[in-house]
Amino acid sequence: MPSVMELYQFLPKTNCKKCGESTCMAFAVAILSRKKKISECPPILETSFKKQKDKLESLLLPTAGAEETGMMVHHELCTGCGNCVVACPVDVANDPKGAAVGCAPTNEKVIFKVVDGKVLASNIKECRRFGKNRVLCYACIDPCPTGAIEFV
Amino acid sequence: MITCTGCALLCEDIEVIIENNSVKETRNACRRGAARIKGCVNRMVPSIDQKPVDIDISLKKAIQILKNAKAPMLFGFGNSTNEAQKKAIQLAKKINAALDDTSSFCQGHLIEKVLHNKFRTCSLDEIRNKADVLVYWGSDAQDSQPRHLSRFSYFPRGELRQRGYEEDRLAIAIDVRESNTAKICKGHFYRIPLKGDREFILALMDALSGKVPTYDPKKMLELAAILKKAEFGVIFAGIGLTYSIKDDIDILVALSDKLPNFHIMPMVGHYNMRGFNENLFNETGFVNRVKFSEGKTIHDDKYSIVEALKENTVDALLVVGSDPVSSLPRSIISHLASIPVICIDPCVTMTSKIAIVNIPCAVSGIESSGTAIRMDGKVVELKKAMASNYPDDENVLKRLLEVI
Numbered sequence A: 001m002p003s004v005m006e007l008y009q010f011l012p013k014t015n016c017k018k019c020g021e022s023t024c025m026a027f028a029v030a031i032l033s034r035k036k037k038i039s040e041c042p043p044i045l046e047t048s049f050k051k052q053k054d055k056l057e058s059l060l061l062p063t064a065g066a067e068e069t070g071m072m073v074h075h076e077l078c079t080g081c082g083n084c085v086v087a088c089p090v091d092v093a094n095d096p097k098g099a100a101v102g103c104a105p106t107n108e109k110v111i112f113k114v115v116d117g118k119v120l121a122s123n124i125k126e127c128r129r130f131g132k133n134r135v136l137c138y139a140c141i142d143p144c145p146t147g148a149i150e151f152v
Numbered sequence B: 001m002i003t004c005t006g007c008a009l010l011c012e013d014i015e016v017i018i019e020n021n022s023v024k025e026t027r028n029a030c031r032r033g034a035a036r037i038k039g040c041v042n043r044m045v046p047s048i049d050q051k052p053v054d055i056d057i058s059l060k061k062a063i064q065i066l067k068n069a070k071a072p073m074l075f076g077f078g079n080s081t082n083e084a085q086k087k088a089i090q091l092a093k094k095i096n097a098a099l100d101d102t103s104s105f106c107q108g109h110l111i112e113k114v115l116h117n118k119f120r121t122c123s124l125d126e127i128r129n130k131a132d133v134l135v136y137w138g139s140d141a142q143d144s145q146p147r148h149l150s151r152f153s154y155f156p157r158g159e160l161r162q163r164g165y166e167e168d169r170l171a172i173a174i175d176v177r178e179s180n181t182a183k184i185c186k187g188h189f190y191r192i193p194l195k196g197d198r199e200f201i202l203a204l205m206d207a208l209s210g211k212v213p214t215y216d217p218k219k220m221l222e223l224a225a226i227l228k229k230a231e232f233g234v235i236f237a238g239i240g241l242t243y244s245i246k247d248d249i250d251i252l253v254a255l256s257d258k259l260p261n262f263h264i265m266p267m268v269g270h271y272n273m274r275g276f277n278e279n280l281f282n283e284t285g286f287v288n289r290v291k292f293s294e295g296k297t298i299h300d301d302k303y304s305i306v307e308a309l310k311e312n313t314v315d316a317l318l319v320v321g322s323d324p325v326s327s328l329p330r331s332i333i334s335h336l337a338s339i340p341v342i343c344i345d346p347c348v349t350m351t352s353k354i355a356i357v358n359i360p361c362a363v364s365g366i367e368s369s370g371t372a373i374r375m376d377g378k379v380v381e382l383k384k385a386m387a388s389n390y391p392d393d394e395n396v397l398k399r400l401l402e403v404i
Ligand code: SF4
Pocket: A011, A012, A013, A014, A015, A016, A017, A018, A019, A020, A021, A022, A023, A024, A027, A040, A041, A042, A043, A044
């Protein structure tokens, strides 16, 4: 995952505010946290900035698949073991007779499901890292032995 | 819902979406299971001398080979249903064959002790509901039985373990390397040297009896204290442990005597290896390595596949649902080249590539039904979810049995 400084290097650095942010640095923070998209900076869409725009896109590519909470599942690492399915506190609360006790999820309210041998995340808004009262939950990261779940 | 036959956990909660007689999607199965359910990479076709023939012709050839053999051997069965295994035992009896399975170089020794009630064991459901201290010993469950920790042993909430793994369970790993399972047992991983299991057990027994162990005393006393406090403990004995103490399995029995609240669970790999051991045990009192001779059963290590091939004591080999060429040492494989090999399997394997006769069969648990025995001894039903062009292995063995 890139740093704010790395992204800033490739922005126009004019602080023109057209993006709605007060500085290019603030815009860099915004694109990194996925609050803004690169295309929201009008100057960078100009052809003279093409190279810099491409560079920014490639820097942000690894986070492109991230859900709104920043969750990314690296499918190539996932073994489908289901540890995250059973350990996620949201799954436990929403599916006490299924995921909570180690069985297959019994409803659609769970965050994690294993499809074709790999984990799929849905209902991402239920994640404790999301919304106003968010907490830094690690309950799906810690039980994953392959490091397949990451928050960016 | 179907049952996955990817490993001896036999997960019964698998959903499949089938289109045009092939599996389009699996739900709840782990990666290993999904691959198994989706079928072979290369489907086997009936053949003789590696040339495709009609299945009936390959069957006839197999019958001829088995009839002419003076010392035939039947091997495999870890991936066969109970029904197929029972047919294989009958066939071996009928043709006075030697009979062995993969447990012979795997968990056979341990399962034998279980069947003789040499130590306490328990069911996976009891583990989910009651277990508080889990010891993964020489076992990388995360890799070999991927859903073990999530379905039964560590992560789920159970009747007496409502607060789940965070507060109610403690997981310990003892292994020669930091496996994926050991990674989950953060802070409770005991690394041992290769073949160091015996010494570790002896030191642990000292620590449990209040003696100062000679080997790593601080860690041993700490571990002994944890184990003593367990209300319902389980030692998951993996192949690493069994293999390392195979000449003295009783040492594990002695350890379990010192841990009255502990249970020992043999970590079985192939989905119905325990089934084979139980079926043969019920019939003969032995779990593997037997030869039938005019109604009598002889049990001897020389009837293990390894010894039999090494000593050249078999003159034909029937392999069912197993791939000895990929799992046995190369020095032994070379002996296979000099005898006729018959292979019954759904998929092309290294063994089928050298076999004289190949007889394809349906994939059990998806193309054919039956029963199997889970690693803890529970009988699980396998369901058929779609049709196959080929008979199941039970039927192939039945036909061999009828004609010979
Ligand atoms: S629109 Fe682009 S150039 Fe202008 S302040 Fe925002 S990031 Fe900087």
